[in-house]
């Protein structure tokens with residue numbers, strides 16, 4: 001069988017016709033994939049009434065969810081939901097304006113102070129999404145003559161921010177300190193440097209060598225920016241992320257976090273030196289020219305942050321579950337990437353196999369995200385664990401995955 005290309009996010013080829021919409025009509029990849037039974041996007045989930053922890057509703061079925069980044073299982077926590085509901089009752093459904101003008105609430109100011117303290121920084125600022133936080137900050141902070149030295153595997157929001165910036169961008173091989181050192185040495189003495197890494201890499205789930213990065217970068221006067229989207233809530237003595245876990249949180253110049261994962265809401269933040277935060281608040285265009293985070297989302301984050309800090313057992317349970325899953329999958333011959341976070345990526349070489357596997361698992365009642373090149377260096381079944389998962393659910397996942405892969409003739 002000839003299988004259509006599985007990449008659906010790329011640009012469609014222009015047909016040359018004189019209508020900008022023409023390329024959209026020529027964009028048949030999603031329908032080609034649907035026809036081949038390989039389309040895996042935009043599954044529609046319903047409410048969670050009657051779902052157990054770790055489950056979501058898909059049509060009439062309860063599905064075991066191993067694709068969510070709700071790492072601490074707080075999205076449905078009664079205190080988080082109540083905080084959001086109460087905020088809606090008190091403040092209404094939105095802010096109808098930019099933070100700069102009419103859109104700042106006392107809830108924003110309070111949460112920013114808490115996030116600054118949480119990440120050991122002088123100040124913090126909240127954005128509408130994590131994507132916006134990265135994009136806005138990298139593009140606003142750097143100028144012509146600066147150099148951004150970026151890990152090769154950065155999230156699209158960081159890549160887009162770097163592309164939007166007038167600074168020169170240099171990419172070092174993923175987590176490769178020798179190459180990073182060479183990149184630093186190749187910069188001109190007059191160039192100002194910003195090093196950008198993720199704390200926990202979003203697709204591979206591995207942890208950046210932040211102590212190594214700091215050791216090499218600081219003698220050059222470089223500033224270090226770390227995206228802790230997948231580290232916060234998962235790693236560190238207080239859940240502040242990979243930098244805290246590695247004992248270098250105080251040395252990181254800028255910490256970025258998102259609210260869409262462990263913090264059970266939507267939005268993002270940047271924390272750092274007060275002057276930097278003030279600069280961003282007045283110059284970062286996606287911040288200045290966009291409405292502020294609604295009260296309900298802000299209050300949900302504050303409640304989730306409180307639970308995260310007072311219930312460290314959630315983080316410990318999550319890490320135990322992820323470690324058990326890694327062990328069980330390896331014991332059955334699956335190629336699991338090394339790591340110690342909530343993300344358990346299994347290499348499936350062929351993209352067609354990966355898509356067929358995800359479809360078949362869904363038939364069996366288990367949802368897992370497929371990650372296709374070039375979103376990661378290799379095609380991955382990206383399993384994400386949460387504090388909701390039980391040993392029994394891990395057992396069901398491992399048994400079903402082993403059986404399904406064998407039935408489809410997929411090499412573990």
Ligand SMILES: Cc1ncc(COP(=O)(O)O)c(C=O)c1O
Pocket residue numbers: 129130131132134155157198202227229230258259260266267268
């Ligand atoms: C590493 C990383 N940074 C930033 C983001 C963007 O976060 P948000 O979903 O809040 O826009 C994500 C989301 O997937 C991510 O994985």
